[in-house]
Amino acid sequence: MLNDQIRPQLETLSLEPGKPLLVVDADEVLVYFLRDFRHYVGAQGWDLRLTEYSLEAALHHRSQGHVGDRATALALIDAYFQERTAGMEAITGAARALSHLSDQAQIVVLTNLPHHAKSMREQNLRAHGIPYPVLTNHGGKGPVLHHLAERVGAPVAFVDDSPSQVRSARKHAPTVATHHFVGCDEARAVIPAPEDTPYLAETWEALVPHLEVALS
Incomplete structure (x- = not known):
């Protein structure tokens, strides 16, 4: 089911029926998140000790020890996007x-992405030469991909760094060709590949031929 945040965005999104569609995630796919987030939380007294795919488990406060939890992680992430989205570096x-x-x-x-940061993300991506429509979502992306695939009635390829989003796509939009891609070396070291989905590429240059085939 489509969530209330994404539905009005889809209603105003212009798509050409019959033309292939490429849907791409942003963080760690188009722009670096983790390495700048590390600096951001560091300035607030937090060390990020990543040993697994979990930001909350990695947060250690320098004066209080490991007090990272889901609420703390989400609050720091939300504040980060509020303050830093417009200046994120392109992959x-x-x-x-x-x-x-x-x-x-x-x-x-x-x-x-928090919806309040949508315009900053659009501005940032345009500045990097990535001037494509941006949809801000929360939760699984599979239902959105199902909707998009039905609208275009043509090959659809999806690129995301999150194993859970790849699984969501497979569950709700099985006709979509999924590609697990992490453009940041530091993030790739802790993000596991989804089941039966080895990394096809570690750079955009290497990923392009796979996407060309999926979209043909």
Whole structure:
């Protein structure tokens, strides 16, 4: 089921029926998140000790010890996006790859981001040469992908760094070609690949041929 945040955005999204569609995540796919988030929380007295795919487990306060929990992690992430989204650094090769693929497919950015930061994300991506529509979502992306695939009636490919989002896509939109991709080396070291989904590429340059096939 589509959530209330995404529904009005989909109603105003312009898509061309019959033309392939590429749907891409943003954080760790188009822009670096983890390495800047580390600096951000560090300035507030937090160390990020990543040994697994969990920000809350990695948060250690320098004066209080390990007091990271889900609420703390979510509050820090929300504040980070409020303050830093407009200045996030682009993943190497992302803009060039998408520009190349735009000859073959229409492109949409589907990002789990606080909705208040949507305009900053759009501004940031445009500044990096990534001027495609942005949809801000929360929760699983599978229902959104199902909706998009039905609208275009053409091949759809999806790129995300999150194993849970790849699984959501497979569950709710099985016709969509899923690609698990992490453009940040530090994040890739702790993000596990989904079941039966080895990393196909570690750079956008290497990912492009796989997407060309999926969209053909």
